Amino acid sequence: MPRTRLQDVAKHAGVSMKTVSNVVHAHPHVSESMRERVQLAIDELGYRPNAIGRRLATGRTGLLALALPDVRIPYFAELANAVSLAASSRGYRVLLEQTGGSLEEERAIVSSSEAGLVDGVILQPSMMSVMELAQHREDVPVVLLGEGAAPLTMDHLSVDNIAAATRITSHLAQSGRRRIAFLGHEAGGPSATSRQRLLGYQQGLEESGSALDTALLIPTASVSVRAAADALAAALDEGLRMDAVVCRDDLAAIGALRALHERGLGVPDDIAVTGWDDIAMSAFTSPSLTTVAADMDALAEGALDMLTERIGGYEGLGRHRRVGFELRIRESAPRA
Amino acid sequence: MPRTRLQDVAKHAGVSMKTVSNVVHAHPHVSESMRERVQLAIDELGYRPNAIGRRLATGRTGLLALALPDVRIPYFAELANAVSLAASSRGYRVLLEQTGGSLEEERAIVSSSEAGLVDGVILQPSMMSVMELAQHREDVPVVLLGEGAAPLTMDHLSVDNIAAATRITSHLAQSGRRRIAFLGHEAGGPSATSRQRLLGYQQGLEESGSALDTALLIPTASVSVRAAADALAAALDEGLRMDAVVCRDDLAAIGALRALHERGLGVPDDIAVTGWDDIAMSAFTSPSLTTVAADMDALAEGALDMLTERIGGYEGLGRHRRVGFELRIRESAPRA
DNA sequence: CGGCGAAGTTACAGCGCTGTAGAAGAGGTG
DNA sequence: CACCTCTTCTACAGCGCTGTAACTTCGCCG
Numbered sequence: 001m002p003r004t005r006l007q008d009v010a011k012h013a014g015v016s017m018k019t020v021s022n023v024v025h026a027h028p029h030v031s032e033s034m035r036e037r038v039q040l041a042i043d044e045l046g047y048r049p050n051a052i053g054r055r056l057a058t059g060r061t062g063l064l065a066l067a068l069p070d071v072r073i074p075y076f077a078e079l080a081n082a083v084s085l086a087a088s089s090r091g092y093r094v095l096l097e098q099t100g101g102s103l104e105e106e107r108a109i110v111s112s113s114e115a116g117l118v119d120g121v122i123l124q125p126s127m128m129s130v131m132e133l134a135q136h137r138e139d140v141p142v143v144l145l146g147e148g149a150a151p152l153t154m155d156h157l158s159v160d161n162i163a164a165a166t167r168i169t170s171h172l173a174q175s176g177r178r179r180i181a182f183l184g185h186e187a188g189g190p191s192a193t194s195r196q197r198l199l200g201y202q203q204g205l206e207e208s209g210s211a212l213d214t215a216l217l218i219p220t221a222s223v224s225v226r227a228a229a230d231a232l233a234a235a236l237d238e239g240l241r242m243d244a245v246v247c248r249d250d251l252a253a254i255g256a257l258r259a260l261h262e263r264g265l266g267v268p269d270d271i272a273v274t275g276w277d278d279i280a281m282s283a284f285t286s287p288s289l290t291t292v293a294a295d296m297d298a299l300a301e302g303a304l305d306m307l308t309e310r311i312g313g314y315e316g317l318g319r320h321r322r323v324g325f326e327l328r329i330r331e332s333a334p335r336a
Numbered sequence: 337m338p339r340t341r342l343q344d345v346a347k348h349a350g351v352s353m354k355t356v357s358n359v360v361h362a363h364p365h366v367s368e369s370m371r372e373r374v375q376l377a378i379d380e381l382g383y384r385p386n387a388i389g390r391r392l393a394t395g396r397t398g399l400l401a402l403a404l405p406d407v408r409i410p411y412f413a414e415l416a417n418a419v420s421l422a423a424s425s426r427g428y429r430v431l432l433e434q435t436g437g438s439l440e441e442e443r444a445i446v447s448s449s450e451a452g453l454v455d456g457v458i459l460q461p462s463m464m465s466v467m468e469l470a471q472h473r474e475d476v477p478v479v480l481l482g483e484g485a486a487p488l489t490m491d492h493l494s495v496d497n498i499a500a501a502t503r504i505t506s507h508l509a510q511s512g513r514r515r516i517a518f519l520g521h522e523a524g525g526p527s528a529t530s531r532q533r534l535l536g537y538q539q540g541l542e543e544s545g546s547a548l549d550t551a552l553l554i555p556t557a558s559v560s561v562r563a564a565a566d567a568l569a570a571a572l573d574e575g576l577r578m579d580a581v582v583c584r585d586d587l588a589a590i591g592a593l594r595a596l597h598e599r600g601l602g603v604p605d606d607i608a609v610t611g612w613d614d615i616a617m618s619a620f621t622s623p624s625l626t627t628v629a630a631d632m633d634a635l636a637e638g639a640l641d642m643l644t645e646r647i648g649g650y651e652g653l654g655r656h657r658r659v660g661f662e663l664r665i666r667e668s669a670p671r672a
Numbered sequence: 673c674g675g676c677g678a679a680g681t682t683a684c685a686g687c688g689c690t691g692t693a694g695a696a697g698a699g700g701t702g
Numbered sequence: 703c704a705c706c707t708c709t710t711c712t713a714c715a716g717c718g719c720t721g722t723a724a725c726t727t728c729g730c731c732g
Contacts, residue, residue: 003451003475005718016682021720029680048475051453052392053718056687061388063431070417072616077413081406084434095399096432098420115339116688117387139339139384225620254620261622280408281617284561284590286597341688352712357690365710389688392717452718 004045006053013041024049061119064092064307067109068124069101073223074279075249076124079145082300083122090304092119103127110136120307126191141310143303148192154318155306159294161193164325165200166207168274168292169246171327173208175336177244177272179216180205181235183256184228184248187219194248197276201246216242220252228255236263243271244333250275250282253289257332272333287331298323340381342389349377360385397455400428400643403445404460405437409559410615411585412460415481418636419458426640428455439463446472456643462527477646479639484528490654491642495630497529500661501536502543504610504628505582507663509544511672513580513608515552516541517571519592520564520584523555530584533612537582552578556588564591572599579607580669586611586618589625589668608669623667634659 006024010017015038022030023038041047055061066083068076084094095118099105106128109121124145125133133144134151143155150156172180182201185194198217205212218235220227228251236259247253253275260267267273267287275282278293302321329335342360346353351374358366359374377383391397402419404412420430431454435441442464445457460481461469469480470487479491486492508516518537521530534553541548554571556563564587572595583589589611596603603609603623611618614629638657665671 006720007718017718018683018720019681022681025720029678031680034680046473048451050718051450052388052397053452053687054720056388056392056689056718057720059687066432071407071413071420072410072417074408074410074413077407077410080416080432081408081434084407084432094432096402096416096420096430098417113384114387115384116389137382225617229620254617258620258622281561281590284565284594286594286622342690343688353688354690354713355711358711361690367710370710386688389717390690392688392719393690395717 004047006049009041009045009047012045013038061117062092063095063118065095065097065109065118065121067097067099067121069099069126071096071098074281075277078279078296082296083303086300086304090308101126110142115139119311122303122307141307143307145299145303146193147196150318150320152318155310156318156320157299157302158322159325160322161196162200162203164292165197165246166204167327169201169204170208172244172246172272172274172333173204173210175272175333178210179242180210180244180246181216181218181242182246183218183220183232184223184252185219186223187221197248215240223249223251225251225255228252229259232256233259233262245271245273247273247275250277250279250289250291253291254285257285267332268334274333278328283330290330290333291328293326293328295324340383342385345377345381345383348381349374397453398428399431399454401431401433401445401454401457403433403435403457405435405462407432407434410617411613414615414632418632419639422636422640426644437462446478451475455647458639458643477643479643481635481639482529483532486654486656488654491646492654492656493635493638494658495661496658497532498536498539500628501533501582502540503663505537505540506544508580508582508608508610508669509540509546511608511669514546515578516546516580516582517552517554517578518582519554519556519568520559520588521555522559523557533584551576559585559587561587561591564588565595568592569595569598581607581609583609583611586613586615586625586627589627590621593621603668604670610669614664619666626666626669627664629662629664631660
């Protein structure tokens with residue numbers, strides 16, 4: 001049997017479709033008696049408005065796409081959670097799109113062959129270049145997240161990774177560490193994120209008067225716990241010595257903890273370790289991780305704000321905003 | 337300026353709208369010359385079909401809702417990833433709905449006031465009762481995931497948690513453990529999942545001839561690393577002794593590792609620990625975790641299969657399927 | 673007591689697309 | 703060459719809803 005439609009309710013109540021529509025959406029200018037009559041008909045027929053019909057008529061879908069590499073990476077899970085909450089508080093629902101960090105998938109997101117499905121897109125690019133992003137068709141508003149460079153024409157939210165890396169490196173230097181390694185940038189050319197963290201690391205070393213020793217830069221085959229553990233293990237086994245490791249992210253830090261533990265090296269006594277992202281787990285590793293925590297709520301709220309403004313018709317140039325961060329000092333790299 | 341519509345392309349190419357539609361969807365019975373002519377018009381005008389219009393006309397949206405408590409919990413992130421991949425291989429896209437484990441949110445999912453938005457729902461319920469689930473309006477196909485009891489009328493996929501808990505408990509007993517504790521069921525009345533794992537734990541003890549000591553049942557205030565660490569620490573500090581801990585999930589196990597480490601207890605030498613879910617992290621904790629791994633791909637594929645069958649019109653009774661699991665034996669509870 | 677504005681309600685034309693039925697054209701047969 | 707069968711294409715009516723404009727009441731003022 002076909003579902004009851006607005007029309008059926010209207011007929012049943014003996015009123016126009018539009019009046020039923022007004023009752024459903026609690027529009028003003030509907031008399032109390034009419035509201036009751038229509039509501040009765042709605043209840044009797046068990047009417048539920050059809051989302052698609054409305055969406056077609058209004059042109060708004062109430063849907064946002066959130067495109068990120070992989071929700072299994074804890075940072076992105078946190079992001080998905082924050083965006084999802086921020087979206088639903090504004091009446092939007094979130095379509096989860098995993099790009100797997102692949103160029104094709106990212107391209108598919110920004111120039112989807114189908115239009116009109118989502119009102120806006122929140123994209124955390126990892127492969128697309130600025131130029132390519134800039135050339136995307138302006139059909140749907142896009143907010144960019146993350147550390148990559150963003151075109152002037154698009155909204156962008158990021159954390160000042162250079163500043164954060166400088167801070168965390170300085171923190172290690174101030175607590176007396178002298179040979180501070182960096183672990184976890186991609187072996188096959190660092191991502192924009194890794195690059196910024198490396199720059200900040202370098203700046204932190206300079207500010208504290210330490211020399212940069214490129215031997216202390218330990219790349220990994222991929223962004224994963226295993227790759228980080230393997231890479232650090234190999235470096236140690238080859239005789240590389242250090243008294244601190246700035247890790248590209250918490251996953252790498254967890255890999256580092258594992259590799260150090262296996263070799264009987266104490267953290268933080270022999271080697272201090274820092275992570276990045278403040279994933280839930282980082283408070284519970286042994287030792288717990290000193291890490292950089294981005295203001296995730298500000299990130300999600302900011303993205304939603306910019307996106308809703310664009311959806312609302314704002315046409316200005318791209319806004320490039322930074323959200324805050326803080327160091328969470330825990331056991332793996334305590335204060336001096 | 338308004339977007340170009342099917343109609344515009346049709347006019348531009350001097351053909352009917354339907355022909356353009358046929359070209360767009362690569363329907364058969366379109367001559368080659370016509371296809372070229374229409375394609376040219378499409379390219380010239382930069383036409384992109386509007387998803388909503390089609391959805392209204394066909395009645396299918398190509399959207400599925402995935403409702404789960406919280407993507408930040410690693411198990412659910414893995415699930416979201418698997419479902420998302422399985423869905424996109426079938427041409428569906430996934431709407432992420434977080435219920436926060438709250439009854440209201442779960443109810444809102446199954447009896448959403450808006451119809452027609454999604455073609456189907458995959459729901460991992462945590463609070464709703466069988467009866468309540470059964471009474472939901474039959475507007476949209478639903479597949480249930482997880483260990484809760486499911487109504488006969490609805491499709492359901494689960495892992496045999498009792499069998500798995502029996503296996504992992506037996507594993508501990510076989511490796512010589514005698515005082516095996518259970519950590520992590522909810523203090524305020526265990527969830528269906530915890531209940532089954534407890535039952536399996538009990539059965540595993542029985543099969544190996546160990547007595548059940550209810551003092552070894554250690555509930556936690558919530559399902560989290562912190563709560564588990566706190567609960568186990570408190571139990572140890574009160575003098576409770578054990579030589580193994582079956583944890584409700586990997587998060588609890590990580591909390592346990594932490595609590596044991598702080599007290600100088602060796603894992604697995606003094607106390608063996610097992611987890612559940614085989615989250616990515618569990619291979620990299622120190623020691624790495626012996627854990628139960630559900631066949632996540634089978635779970636996602638199975639859910640999609642059942643859902644697409646329902647969407648395709650299957651009207652039979654609910655199918656209740658089990659997916660496999662295996663023990664991943666790692667350092668925290670090695671083979672005897 | 674006619675006239676006027678506001679409140680409440682209705683009719684109708686789309687939003688952009690597809691399914692159906694059938695027209696037009698191409699090709700083959702007796 | 704009339705007739706029939708395919709194939710290709712078109713016209714049109716929705717899918718379920720909302721925005722707009724117009725219409726009807728009604729209370730109230732001069």
